[in-house]
Amino acid sequence: MNQSFVYILTNKFRTTFYIGVTSNLAKRVVEHREGRGSAFTKKYILTDLVHFEVFSDINQAIAREKQLKNWHHDWKVNLIKEQNPSLETLDY
Numbered sequence: 685m686n687q688s689f690v691y692i693l694t695n696k697f698r699t700t701f702y703i704g705v706t707s708n709l710a711k712r713v714v715e716h717r718e719g720r721g722s723a724f725t726k727k728y729i730l731t732d733l734v735h736f737e738v739f740s741d742i743n744q745a746i747a748r749e750k751q752l753k754n755w756h757h758d759w760k761v762n763l764i765k766e767q768n769p770s771l772e773t774l775d776y
Contacts, residue, residue: 688740690736693733705748713733732773
């Protein structure tokens with residue numbers, strides 16, 4: 685069974701967030717850190733993984749990504765702080 689991930693990246697100041705979905709979290713985070721992830725993450729230097737969720741169904745992961753992208757900034761911060769109170773960069 686393949687796993688899918690919804691993840692949130694941020695910058696060193698924790699002011700801007702990027703939400704994505706992938707089947708290979710480690711590879712995708714490396715791509716973002718090397719500037720090959722997306723134009724948005726490259727422009728705003730969003731390289732720190734602060735939150736991720738695991739799904740067994742890619743469709744559920746995509747639905748969750750769309751849901752989170754519609755959330756207000758404060759809601760995203762609160763979600764991240766539930767599992768990562770100090771907004772530390774996570775290992776994957």
